[in-house]
Amino acid sequence: MTRVDFLMDLKFNHEVESAIRNKRPIVALESTVIAHGLPYPQNLETAIRLEQIVRDSDAVPATVAMFDGDLCVGLDDGQIEKLATDKNIRKISMRDLPIAAAGRMTCATTVATTLYAAHRARIRVFATGGIGGIHRGCPADVSADLPMLAKTPVITVCAGAKIVLDLVSTREWLETNGVTVLGFRCDEIPAFYSRQSGLPVDQRVETFEEIHAIVFARDVLKLPAAILLTVPIPEESEIELSELEPVLENALRLAESTDVSGKEITPFLLAELSRMTDGKTLSANIALLENNARIAAQIALPVTGD
Numbered sequence: 001m002t003r004v005d006f007l008m009d010l011k012f013n014h015e016v017e018s019a020i021r022n023k024r025p026i027v028a029l030e031s032t033v034i035a036h037g038l039p040y041p042q043n044l045e046t047a048i049r050l051e052q053i054v055r056d057s058d059a060v061p062a063t064v065a066m067f068d069g070d071l072c073v074g075l076d077d078g079q080i081e082k083l084a085t086d087k088n089i090r091k092i093s094m095r096d097l098p099i100a101a102a103g104r105m106t107c108a109t110t111v112a113t114t115l116y117a118a119h120r121a122r123i124r125v126f127a128t129g130g131i132g133g134i135h136r137g138c139p140a141d142v143s144a145d146l147p148m149l150a151k152t153p154v155i156t157v158c159a160g161a162k163i164v165l166d167l168v169s170t171r172e173w174l175e176t177n178g179v180t181v182l183g184f185r186c187d188e189i190p191a192f193y194s195r196q197s198g199l200p201v202d203q204r205v206e207t208f209e210e211i212h213a214i215v216f217a218r219d220v221l222k223l224p225a226a227i228l229l230t231v232p233i234p235e236e237s238e239i240e241l242s243e244l245e246p247v248l249e250n251a252l253r254l255a256e257s258t259d260v261s262g263k264e265i266t267p268f269l270l271a272e273l274s275r276m277t278d279g280k281t282l283s284a285n286i287a288l289l290e291n292n293a294r295i296a297a298q299i300a301l302p303v304t305g306d
Helices: 014-021 032-037 042-056 077-085 094-102 111-120 145-151 167-176 208-220 241-257 262-276 280-299
Strands: 002-004 007-012 026-029 060-067 070-073 090-092 107-109 125-127 138-142 155-158 180-184 203-205 227-230
Touching (some): 014 026, 026 280, 032 077, 042 077, 060 111, 070 094, 145 167, 155 280
Parallel strands (some): 026 060, 090 107, 180 227
Antiparallel strands (some): 060 070
């Protein structure tokens, strides 16, 4: 790992450092999906596959995580394997960053912390599976992902918010807080495993040029928020909402009966959905992650200067 002069508090692998110096397109990738979102060995296989998908589109992958208190932008194979296999890896959001840095911890980054690192590194595009949002039945439980999206001007490519959340309230929050929501060749925000949610996007876009034009206008206007580019899961991997809702209700009841709450609730529910659907949601999750990485790499912009 080496450091880039104008970003002395971040660490970069050689591939990302070279891309920054040469102003090549980079795609940031989060690491919570490796440590907590997918089971082993699918987590390791998917992490490696996502990076290769980005490279295949002539962009550079920058998976973000914290190792021994250093916020790393771009990982080596050993670090990715540790995230995938070490059961003690902690998931950190923004409130945890100073604690983890001071304690020299090794942690996986959420959407919020990955957005923070990407913006600090001048990386302009970030791909994830689904963003966090407002939890069902608890409107005060707002993911730190949302306020970071409202103040971090990074193109964030996702399949909407995770299905276990209150999608209507999450959509309202994004609107109220000025986050522009685009639909990539769709009129509705995808519902993670499902292609439709009934919730409208702010604008449908068909081409990468349209996306770049909107981003350019956002920057000229000096608006602080992310552009949220929502991309439907590939049709062949979709699970209809009508099929998912009863399964999700069972998973929610199980979480309540076992007192699962807080930051553990989302990974618990996703794992239960996979178990209850015999792995169908797991396959869908991997498919949408790969699709989002592919789209992000194709719209990736060069890093900006100092």
